[in-house]
Amino acid sequence: MSIAKTYTPADVEAKWYQRWQEQGFFKAKANPRKQPYSVVIPPPNVTGVLHMGHMLNNTIQDVLVRRARMQGKEACWVPGTDHASIATEAKVVALLKEKGIDKKDLTREQFLAHAWEWKEKYGGIILEQLKKLGASCDWDRTRFTMEPELTDAVLRVFVDLHQKGLIYRGIRMVNWDPQGGTALSDEEVIPKDTMAKMYHLRYEVVSDSLPVVSEQNNTDNQQLTTNNYLTVATSRPETIMADVAVAVNPNDPRYTHLHGAKVRIPLLGREIPVILDEYVSIDFGTGALKVTPAHDLNDYELGLKHNLPVIDILNNDGTLNEKAVLYVGQDRFAARRTIVKDLEAAGHLDKVEEYASIVQTSERTGAVIEPRLSLQWFLKMEHLAKPALAAVESDEIRLHPPKFKNMYRVWMENVRDWCISRQLWWGQRIPAYYLPDGTFVVALSADEALLLAREQSGNAELQLTDLRQDEDVLDTWFSSWLWPISVFDGFKDPDNADVNYFYPTNDLVTAPEILFFWVARMIMAGLEYRKQVPFRNVYLTGIVRDAQGRKMSKSLGNSPDPLDLIAQYGADGVRAGMLFSSPAGNDLMFDIKLVEQGRNFTNKLWNAFRLTQGWEVDATLPFANEKAVAWFAAKLQAAQQELDEHFDKFRMSDALMTVYKLVWDDFCSFYLEMVKPAYQAPIDAETLRHTTGFLETLLKLLHPFMPFITEEIWHELTQRGPKEYVCVAAWPKAQPAAGAADLIARMAKALDIVAGVRNVRNQKGLGPNKPLTLAAKTDDAALLQDYDGVIRKLAALTEITVVDAAPAASVGFVSGGAEFFVPLEGQIDLGAEKERLEKEVGYARGFRDSVLKKLSNEKFVANAKPDVLERERQKLADAEAKITALEQGLAAL
RNA sequence: GGGAGAUUAGCUCAGCUGGUUCAGAGCAUCUGCCUUACAAGCAGAGGGUCACUGGUUCGAACCCAGUAUCUCCCA
Numbered sequence: 001m002s003i004a005k006t007y008t009p010a011d012v013e014a015k016w017y018q019r020w021q022e023q024g025f026f027k028a029k030a031n032p033r034k035q036p037y038s039v040v041i042p043p044p045n046v047t048g049v050l051h052m053g054h055m056l057n058n059t060i061q062d063v064l065v066r067r068a069r070m071q072g073k074e075a076c077w078v079p080g081t082d083h084a085s086i087a088t089e090a091k092v093v094a095l096l097k098e099k100g101i102d103k104k105d106l107t108r109e110q111f112l113a114h115a116w117e118w119k120e121k122y123g124g125i126i127l128e129q130l131k132k133l134g135a136s137c138d139w140d141r142t143r144f145t146m147e148p149e150l151t152d153a154v155l156r157v158f159v160d161l162h163q164k165g166l167i168y169r170g171i172r173m174v175n176w177d178p179q180g181g182t183a184l185s186d187e188e189v190i191p192k193d194t195m196a197k198m199y200h201l202r203y204e205v206v207s208d209s210l211p212v213v214s215e216q217n218n219t220d221n222q223q224l225t226t227n228n229y230l231t232v233a234t235s236r237p238e239t240i241m242a243d244v245a246v247a248v249n250p251n252d253p254r255y256t257h258l259h260g261a262k263v264r265i266p267l268l269g270r271e272i273p274v275i276l277d278e279y280v281s282i283d284f285g286t287g288a289l290k291v292t293p294a295h296d297l298n299d300y301e302l303g304l305k306h307n308l309p310v311i312d313i314l315n316n317d318g319t320l321n322e323k324a325v326l327y328v329g330q331d332r333f334a335a336r337r338t339i340v341k342d343l344e345a346a347g348h349l350d351k352v353e354e355y356a357s358i359v360q361t362s363e364r365t366g367a368v369i370e371p372r373l374s375l376q377w378f379l380k381m382e383h384l385a386k387p388a389l390a391a392v393e394s395d396e397i398r399l400h401p402p403k404f405k406n407m408y409r410v411w412m413e414n415v416r417d418w419c420i421s422r423q424l425w426w427g428q429r430i431p432a433y434y435l436p437d438g439t440f441v442v443a444l445s446a447d448e449a450l451l452l453a454r455e456q457s458g459n460a461e462l463q464l465t466d467l468r469q470d471e472d473v474l475d476t477w478f479s480s481w482l483w484p485i486s487v488f489d490g491f492k493d494p495d496n497a498d499v500n501y502f503y504p505t506n507d508l509v510t511a512p513e514i515l516f517f518w519v520a521r522m523i524m525a526g527l528e529y530r531k532q533v534p535f536r537n538v539y540l541t542g543i544v545r546d547a548q549g550r551k552m553s554k555s556l557g558n559s560p561d562p563l564d565l566i567a568q569y570g571a572d573g574v575r576a577g578m579l580f581s582s583p584a585g586n587d588l589m590f591d592i593k594l595v596e597q598g599r600n601f602t603n604k605l606w607n608a609f610r611l612t613q614g615w616e617v618d619a620t621l622p623f624a625n626e627k628a629v630a631w632f633a634a635k636l637q638a639a640q641q642e643l644d645e646h647f648d649k650f651r652m653s654d655a656l657m658t659v660y661k662l663v664w665d666d667f668c669s670f671y672l673e674m675v676k677p678a679y680q681a682p683i684d685a686e687t688l689r690h691t692t693g694f695l696e697t698l699l700k701l702l703h704p705f706m707p708f709i710t711e712e713i714w715h716e717l718t719q720r721g722p723k724e725y726v727c728v729a730a731w732p733k734a735q736p737a738a739g740a741a742d743l744i745a746r747m748a749k750a751l752d753i754v755a756g757v758r759n760v761r762n763q764k765g766l767g768p769n770k771p772l773t774l775a776a777k778t779d780d781a782a783l784l785q786d787y788d789g790v791i792r793k794l795a796a797l798t799e800i801t802v803v804d805a806a807p808a809a810s811v812g813f814v815s816g817g818a819e820f821f822v823p824l825e826g827q828i829d830l831g832a833e834k835e836r837l838e839k840e841v842g843y844a845r846g847f848r849d850s851v852l853k854k855l856s857n858e859k860f861v862a863n864a865k866p867d868v869l870e871r872e873r874q875k876l877a878d879a880e881a882k883i884t885a886l887e888q889g890l891a892a893l
Numbered sequence: 894g895g896g897a898g899a900u901u902a903g904c905u906c907a908g909c910u911g912g913u914u915c916a917g918a919g920c921a922u923c924u925g926c927c928u929u930a931c932a933a934g935c936a937g938a939g940g941g942u943c944a945c946u947g948g949u950u951c952g953a954a955c956c957c958a959g960u961a962u963c964u965c966c967c968a
Contacts, residue, residue: 875913
């Protein structure tokens with residue numbers, strides 16, 4: 001049988017994924033005899049396609065889940081998607097537009113029919129893509145946030161929270177997209193740097209409003225108010241009609257004389273007060289700020305503080321309404337151009353300045369966002385936030401890395417009420433029903449609402465047609481925050497076996513950007529509805545950036561297509577590549593080289609397997625590799641222990657690197673080279689048995705990271721039973737063996753000697769196989785005896801002898817306090833050799849002196865811990881020995 | 894403007910309560926090798942004033958203060 005020289009993932013990945021599914025390995029069900037391990041996927045947007053962020057995030061989840069499965073836990077990874085109101089609705093609107101259909105011409109029902117059709121057709125592509133990555137989700141459990149059961153959960157929770165008095169309607173400043181006709185969340189708003197104009201407008205000071213001029217402000221330092229004008233800087237002159245005050249800083253000496261005064265809005269003539277507030281920054285603009293509560297968030301808050309009225313001059317579509325009095329019906333930008341001309345004509349325009357500013361635009365429509373007051377539904381947060389904060393503070397839930405705890409705390413301590421309504425159709429419609437008198441009732445269904453409405457109004461004649469359901473839908477997060485409970489049907493049936501068994505889930509893997517929007521809210525919902533946190537650990541991944549540190553985005557075109565990557569490098573290579581450089585919470589600087597490294601690693605493993613497969617066994621041969629086998633067994637134990645520690649700390653990169661080095665360096669470069677028989681020579685049965693066993697253990701340790709290749713080799717290695725897959729093999733347990741540390745240390749010394757010889761070969765330009773001999777001047781002859789075979793094989797030596805003095809014409813090196821010589825007749829440059837030794841001895845003396853200095857410091861000797869002192873004395877002794885050896889070597893030259 | 898975190902090799906990062914081998918890894922670099930498992934490889938080597946300035950200490954990458962730069966969060 002000949003095995004391909006390079007591993008080709010495309011040949012095997014689909015096969016194994018299918019087999020795993022056929023075997024039902026990913027299916028999980030409540031099983032009291034096993035320990036549960038559950039993870040809910042952060043539901044990707046149903047309209048989405050796989051991007052690099054998903055790759056990273058889901059690779060990490062899969063590693064955790066696969067390891068748990070191998071550890072014998074009932075591993076349950078619940079997949080699914082969310083309905084992403086705004087993104088999906090925007091996509092459907094765009095699609096309809098292409099077909100020549102305008103959303104405005106459709107009824108709600110018609111539009112939703114289109115949306116569902118679209119969802120059925122394209123939704124879930126992303127889940128299929130996850131399978132290519134190897135994600136071991138229990139696909140039978142796939143959920144969607146807008147499916148009937150989950151919608152039911154959302155409505156129940158809304159009704160419940162309303163009954164508890166936690167949901168209310170209120171006015172709030174929202175990001176209004178005049179083109180899309182909806183409010184947007186902060187995440188859907190993109191700030192754009194632009195050059196804007198700052199218009200300096202003269203507001204006439206109402207003369208009889210001025211207080212008596214006092215001694216201190218009668219000087220003429222008030223240029224800004226010359227001729228009884230107060231100059232205000234604004235970038236939005238069209239909003240002056242909505243002004244309700246002009247604010248100045250009370251500490252601004254330029255305006256002291258205006259305290260308590262009134263000014264007149266240009267063109268309009270309405271009088272408004274000058275108010276004082278330290279919020280106004282003295283250096284910005286003219287230091288006088290027009291206050292327009294309806295059209296600016298900060299102004300709104302200023303207005304609340306100073307009890308000012310609110311004048312909203314804008315319609316939903318961005319045109320001016322009749323409250324503006326002037327320019328009614330004009331678009332906000334058209335009105336701006338007109339008013340600037342009129343202001344100038346009337347002599348109110350002092351000057352125009354350019355300045356760099358940031359304009360908020362809609363992610364979906366590109367329109368400039370209008371801060372706008374509107375009536376929205378809110379959820380009170382204080383009651384929910386307190387226990388959710390405590391859960392993280394007490395480490396009941398651990399954030400990885402823990403630096404996010406600070407952020408979490410700050411946010412939870414300053415939490416604001418959650419605006420849960422969205423002016424969209426795609427989503428769960430708010431179950432509030434308005435009565436003809438304008439009051440409303442909240443109920444799970446229209447029928448229930450009618451009963452309530454009759455009761456509330458005292459009007460038994462009320463009919464369904466008299467009720468009008470709220471037009472808005474709920475924020476998508478209002479579905480997602482229930483996810484860890486709702487996927488196990490914990491609202492419909494709070495005591496079902498699944499939810500009781502799998503909730504709380506164990507680990508959550510997600511991005512720090514949604515720590516507040518999602519993670520915190522899930523904690524709140526979990527505590528509110530199940531009195532238990534939804535998960536124990538939250539692993540926060542970083543953002544995947546390109547090598548230049550730019551965020552990967554479609555518009556930049558700097559993101560590789562994940563599926564192309566998988567096709568090219570194999571899912572295992574890509575998974576490893578993603579993990580090589582992704583410490584928790586740090587951004588991942590993605591570089592194709594990382595994926596290459598991952599691919600190379602799969603190939604390395606493949607070739608190790610190839611080597612062992614090529615061996616012929618000779619049963620008559622004695623066991624020839626006891627030292628190598630004992631050493632690697634010890635090494636394996638140590639690595640397993642280290643690996644488990646990394647996993648426990650959620651250090652995924654380090655975990656992978658541990659196995660990577662174990663396989664590449666220890667197993668391939670050292671172990672296999674030690675036991676490898678000469679070309680076409682047979683191997684003894686005992687060595688082969690151990691080697692195959694080691695390889696199996698390595699496959700198990702690697703499986704969570706590289707599921708496909710490990711399964712392939714697992715089956716190629718030997719005949720397997722029908723259920724015998726590495727996917728469900730028992731995770732190797734680290735069993736600390738007595739004397740393991742000593743075995744490892746002794747072999748390290750032997751390998752250091754090997755490296756010394758190889759270095760000599762390199763320096764002298766000798767080939768790797770030129771037969772050499774080695775002479776050693778050492779106190780530890782036992783080491784050379786014990787590891788004679790290993791050293792001779794790896795260093796290609798014919799003989800190792802112990803000597804009392806350096807042989808003539810040889811190159812020396814020092815290893816572990818002993819001196820070694822490679823006799824090289826006729827190839828020695830005495831001068832160079834002397835120079836090298838002198839350099840080395842000088843270095844050693846310097847080191848000895850620094851240790852000596854430490855030890856002769858009385859305070860050090862008095863204060864240092866005994867073990868530290870002991871170490872220093874040992875260092876001194878070693879250094880002395882080395883110096884002596886080197887000096888003798890020099891003398892011998 | 895307020896808050897949090899960071900700054901260690903060319904790059905990405907480790908470095909646990911200050912003291913093991915005068916600071917580690919992977920990648921990259923350099924040198925030599927197509928040595929019948931692997932050139933997607935093998936062997937070896939070089940590379941750091943631990944951002945800067947002070948302080949505490951017998952001893953500082955680590956603790957403290959200040960400075961600089963960067964990132965994120967909130968406004």
